[in-house]
Amino acid sequence: MESPDLCWHSSERHYILSNSTFTKRELREEELPRSLYTGEPVWPRHSQERLQNKAATLQSIAANTKIPVPQFENIYMKDGLLHLQTKRSDGVQLSTIDPSQKADAVAKVEETMN
Known part of the structure; x- marks a missing residue:
């Protein structure tokens, strides 16, 4: 059985x-934060442009470097909202690694980039 999406x-x-x-x-x-002064929704600045830039940046980094980034899948409109989809990248949070081992973890990533 497939696990449900986390949102x-x-x-x-x-x-x-x-x-x-x-x-x-x-x-x-209805998901936007509200202004404490007016009660009106606070719209993020350049929301669509920022998602479009992120998509272009991921594609450029993947095509021109060895820096590991999530693999771009799609950018699309659905219900009037822009969506950016990437392949899931599993990893380990640095906060879970013993401080004495962090340098080794970073060095392993650097090795894959050379």
Whole structure:
């Protein structure tokens, strides 16, 4: 049985983590934070442009360097909201690694880039 997607959001994005992909999208109006002064939604600046730039950056880094980045899958509109989808990249959070082993972990990543 496939596990359900994990979803959460920040003040600027909604995130969906599935078994194989990671998607970030713009927020719907009802998901936006509200101004303490006016009660109106606070729209993130240049929301679509920033997602488009992120997609282009991921593709450029992957094509022109050996720096490991999530693999770009798709950028698309759905329900009037821009979505950016990448393949899921599994890894280890540095906070879970013993401090004396962090330098070794970084060195292993650097080796893969050479």
